Amino acid sequence: QMTTMSSGISSIVPSHAIDDYVFEPCGYSMNGTCGSEFSTIHITPEEEFSYASFEVCGEKVSAAAVSEYVSKTVRAFKPTYAAVAFSVDANHQHFPASLICPTGYTFSCTSYQEDSCGGEVAFFTLSRVETAKKKKHADGQQSPRAVLKQIPSSKTFVSALQQDSDFMATSSENSSDCGVTAVYANRTFEDVMTSVGATQLENCLPATIDGFARKLIEEHMIEDNFYIxxxxxxxxxxxxxxxxxxxxxxxxxxxxxxxxxxxxxxxxxxxxxxxxxxxxxxxxxxxxxxxxxxxxxxxxxxxxxxxxxxxxxxxxxxxxxxxxxxxxxxxxxxxxxxxxxxxxxxxxxxxxxxxxxxxxxxxxxxxxxxxxxxxxxxxxxxxxxxxxxxxxxxxxxxxxxxxxxxxxxxxxxxxxxxxxxxxxxxxxxxxxxxxxxxxxxxxxxxxxxxxxxxxxxxxxxxxxxxxxxxxxxxxxxxxxxxxxxxxxxxxxxx
The missing domain is CATH 3.20.20.10 (Alanine racemase)
Incomplete structure (x- = not known):
């Protein structure tokens, strides 16, 4: 509940009864209900890449209601990019023309379709207008990712292994690290070994690699999969x-x-x-x-x-x-x-x-x-x-x-x-x-x-x-x- 309340998630669907859970090593999920309405949120925070999704269904909505949901969501999560998709069982509501872009964001691209069986489907993306980075929201609330990072996680041990890798072997997580800090591609191979914290082993024989793996498991109490x-x-x-x-x-x-x-x-x-x-x-x-x-x-x-x-x-x-x-x-x-x-x-x-x-x-x-x-x-x-x-x-x-x-x-x-x-x-x-x-x-x-x-x-x-x-x-x-x-x-x- 600390994440739900302090991050502002509860304000997105204030009328919903919420069942929330924080997952180890990191992550958050919640389901909310109010009568026939249903909402769900999933968050996966990472050091260089984080993802969140919000879904609500079963509501009678208008263009104004959709705009309000979008504004509340981006206020809570402060995403760099956001994609929004919605469908309605109604004829010719022309939602896209009535949507209001949240403050601090611009529309990147939009698509719209009227179904022959009645109803409409629309999709649009938002890009944040770059401003100075803030540690907290304007209203003092922390982002969901910031709250989750306060919770100890066994992922910390696996990430730390990147500092205990080897010249013959480097332990690392295969994450989609799209926001990495720029480095110089003209560095030598030895420069790269230093920057990734590679540890030199005597040789690359299976027995040596196996011994190194056992050493890592014992020193860092690893209880998850990893690779060298x-x-x-x-x-x-x-x-x-x-x-x-x-x-x-x-x-x-x-x-x-x-x-x-x-x-x-x-x-x-x-x-x-x-x-x-x-x-x-x-x-x-x-x-x-x-x-x-x-x-x-x-x-x-x-x-x-x-x-x-x-x-x-x-x-x-x-x-x-x-x-x-x-x-x-x-x-x-x-x-x-x-x-x-x-x-x-x-x-x-x-x-x-x-x-x-x-x-x-x-x-x-x-x-x-x-x-x-x-x-x-x-x-x-x-x-x-x-x-x-x-x-x-x-x-x-x-x-x-x-x-x-x-x-x-x-x-x-x-x-x-x-x-x-x-x-x-x-x-x-x-x-x-x-x-x-x-x-x-x-x-x-x-x-x-x-x-x-x-x-x-x-x-x-x-x-x-x-x-x-x-x-x-x-x-x-x-x-x-x-x-x-x-x-x-x-x-x-x-």
């Missing part, structure tokens, strides 16, 4: 990539694992980044990574993501439909694109051809569409599928890419970038200490030499994800119960 990340392995994998495929510049797929320590390590080594959302772009650029090291390799982008990436100077993205070109023309004029073609490996662990990639018979119309919309096509991209193991899949994909390059050139485009995508198996070391990619580098290099020789001047990039993220971590999982039986059922059966 071996950043030295990240460096070995990056160097192994450079040796195995020297012509291909890796752009790490942030979606695979966006842990800050991993991103900082890769940035210091010189990697580029494959981003698929505004949040990923913000996180990578907060590390000091420049826009020319980022490709927005998502062929189906939200308008807000398109605008955000363009505002940050990221000009290259992928497309496989004309509708994507229309969006780019509207929301990010001046964009440059790569045509995403379908060339997937059916045996891959996660084939992507059923979702993304233009079929060969679609290429000509897409190049013509790019001409009509005056969007430069700078090259071709493909993705054989996550966890592909057949080297021939890459050979076939590069042969297809050559055909697409030639067709694009015939339409007058300066085709100079080839993105060979992802699909590389997680980098694993064999008994000789070498990274084993099961013949993929040899197949790729041979196909590139044949179809895209160095003399062609084509830049080659890739989007590896699991290659850098799959084998670098050791997961510690809490076992909190065990059953022991002296005999099996079969032994006691008649």
């Amino acid at each position: 990340m071996d950043l030295a392995v990240v460096r070995r994998l990056y160097h192994a990539w450079q040796v195995a495929m020297p012509r291909i510049h890796p752009h790490y797929a942030v979606k695979c694992n966006n842990d800050r320590a991993l991103l900082e390590a890769l940035a210091s080594l010189g990697a580029g980044f494959d981003c698929a959302s505004e949040a990923e772009v913000e996180q990578v650029m907060s590390l000091g990574v420049t826009a020319d090291r980022i490709i927005f390799a998502n062929p189906c982008k939200r308008p807000s993501d398109i605008r955000a990436s363009a505002q940050r100077g990221i000009m290259h993205s992928t497309f496989d439909t004309e509708s994507e070109l229309i969006k780019l023309n509207r929301w990010a004029p001046g964009s440059r694109v790569l045509l995403r073609i379908r060339a997937d490996d059916p045996s891959a662990r996660c084939p992507l051809g059923n979702k993304f990639g233009a079929e060969e018979w679609e290429w000509e119309e897409l190049f013509a569409a790019a001409q009509r919309h005056k969007i430069p096509v700078d090259g071709v991209s493909f993705h054989v599928g996550s966890g592909a193991t057949d080297p021939n899949a890459f050979t076939f994909a590069i042969e297809l890419a050559r055909k697409a390059f030639d067709l694009g050139s015939s339409y007058g485009f300066d085709m100079r970038i080839l993105d060979v995508g992802g699909g590389f198996c997680g980098g694993k070391f064999n008994s000789f200490g070498k990274v084993d990619l099961e013949g993929v580098p040899a197949a790729l290099n041979a196909a590139l030499d044949e179809h895209f020789p160095e003399s062609s001047g084509v830049s080659i990039i890739a989007e590896p994800g699991r290659f850098f993220a799959e084998s670098i971590a050791t997961l510690g999982t809490l076992v909190y119960g065990r059953r022991s039986r002296p005999h099996t059922y079969e032994e006691n059966s008649p």
Whole structure:
């Protein structure tokens, strides 16, 4: 109840009977009722990212009532951004035109729809007008997050492990740390090890990692899952990539694992980044990574993501439909694109051809569409599928890419970038200490030499994800119960 009362939550729905609860290690939830009305709030506070949701239903509302709810909610939570959605079972109330924007906020975008069966649905977003940060609300009430941070939590022990990580291994939480403090991407790998508090271990053998995990558990009384990340392995994998495929510049797929320590390590080594959302772009650029090291390799982008990436100077993205070109023309004029073609490996662990990639018979119309919309096509991209193991899949994909390059050139485009995508198996070391990619580098290099020789001047990039993220971590999982039986059922059966 301390959180409910002191944060101002109770004032949002003053007539509701509230059942509230604070969760360990951190979080808050409440349900409220008043007759047929129902309300619920959930809060997840984090050091660099916090989220809250509020829902109310069963009320007879007007535009004024909606505006009042929105104003009360933003006063209580003080969000940087807020999204509001509501639906009504009524005809032609025209709510959007009557809504009042809360003080200190501006409308970012709105959408509105009248249902054919009666009723309306509306969605809009709010952005806070930046002012000096305040520790407390104007009325003296603390925000829900500030109140929750006063409550001790076992999460404190896990977060503290980031100070007890290692040169061979770094313990960290895999949170979506989108608001991290900006650092310089030109730092050395050793600088990154210092900044993340890495602890040097004697070696990276399983027994050493296991002993380090046990030591952490005992010292910090950990009663939750955690993992140890071996950043030295990240460096070995990056160097192994450079040796195995020297012509291909890796752009790490942030979606695979966006842990800050991993991103900082890769940035210091010189990697580029494959981003698929505004949040990923913000996180990578907060590390000091420049826009020319980022490709927005998502062929189906939200308008807000398109605008955000363009505002940050990221000009290259992928497309496989004309509708994507229309969006780019509207929301990010001046964009440059790569045509995403379908060339997937059916045996891959996660084939992507059923979702993304233009079929060969679609290429000509897409190049013509790019001409009509005056969007430069700078090259071709493909993705054989996550966890592909057949080297021939890459050979076939590069042969297809050559055909697409030639067709694009015939339409007058300066085709100079080839993105060979992802699909590389997680980098694993064999008994000789070498990274084993099961013949993929040899197949790729041979196909590139044949179809895209160095003399062609084509830049080659890739989007590896699991290659850098799959084998670098050791997961510690809490076992909190065990059953022991002296005999099996079969032994006691008649």
